[in-house]
Amino acid sequence: MTGLSLLITFNTPGKEQDPTVYLKECITVLANYLVDKLPDRDLVGLRSRNTENMQENVVGIRLRRRDLLKPDMVWSVLGKVIQSNSRFALTDRLEIHLDHVRMPVGNDRI
DSSP: OEEEEEEEEOOOOOTTSOHHHHHHHHHHHHHHHHHTTSOTTSEEEEEEEESSOTTSOOEEEEEEEGGGOOHHHHHHHHHHHHHHOTTOOTTSEEEEEEEEEOOOBTTTBO
C-alpha cells in the first residue's frame, strides 16, 4: 500500500467564470491526474480536508477499484461538502490524500 498527499491551492476564477463550475473542472483534472497511471484492478481511496479550518472533518471515498473511481464520483462527494460549507473559500488550501493498494497479478507477482 502506498499513499500520496497533495496540498492544493486553487487560483481565483476569472470574473466571467462561475466558481462552482471552475471548482468542478479543477476537481475533475485532479482526480484524473491522481489515478491516471494506476492499473484498473488496483484499489484507491481519497481523503480530503480543508487545512484553513482544522475543525472540519476529513471527507473521503473508501477504497474501491481504480476503474470505479470516476471524477464525477469525486466531485459528488467533495462538491457537496464544499458547496454546503459556507466557510470554504477558493482561497483555502485543500489537502488531498490518495491511498493506493497494488493488487497482485498471477502468482503474487506485480
